[in-house]
Amino acid sequence: MLIYSMTRQSIRGFISAFCRPTVTGLENVPEEGPFIVASNHLSFLDSVIIQALMPRGVAFFAKAEYFTGKGVKGKLMKAFFEGVGSIPVERGEQAASVAALKTLLDLLDKGQGIGIYPEGTRSRDGLLYRGRTGVGWLALTTGAPVVPVGLRGTERLQPADRNTIVPRHFEMAVGEPLYFDKTGPDHSLPARREATDRIMDAIAALSGQERAPGYNKPPAA
Known part of the structure; x- marks a missing residue:
């Protein structure tokens, strides 16, 4: 917990000093109890930004390879992502997706905050x-409760062609x-769709983005 707090404070200080965000x-x-942060997604750095600037901890998923790298660089990356409260997850495997969902439920049951990008991947x-x-x-x-977040300009922090x-x-x-009525897992797909659309409307109002008619797709490998 001490490392987590120190890492967040350090990143918050760096962001405040060099980016001067609004x-x-x-x-x-x-102030207490579980909550779900739902944000638009423009940059690889979005999760770190939200984790650092929020007044409470927010757990986001991060690719498992960020936690398994070798050598000094691998150890530093693992320490960094663990320090900001990220959760490793294997991408593209059904069993891993089910386990990831259970992890989110467990965190919410413990009264913690989690973060999710409803779009699924970054908007390019x-x-x-x-x-x-x-x-x-x-x-x-x-x-x-779902806390909508709108990010603007984070894509400029790390352009697609730069590391x-x-x-x-x-x-x-x-x-x-x-706020949504708690129904447990037994709810209809239309109810889930209606809740999601309401959340996306709130994100759009905050981010000011033009809406796309369909789903975002990850870049080709």
């Missing part, structure tokens, strides 16, 4: 894509929590 709405984060054209219904499933199953981070001003707007 951050609004932090008072909308519940700046559009806000249709939300996948996992966030709606979590909200209806647990009854945890280095370039300090740039960005904005993070945190909206009022959205």
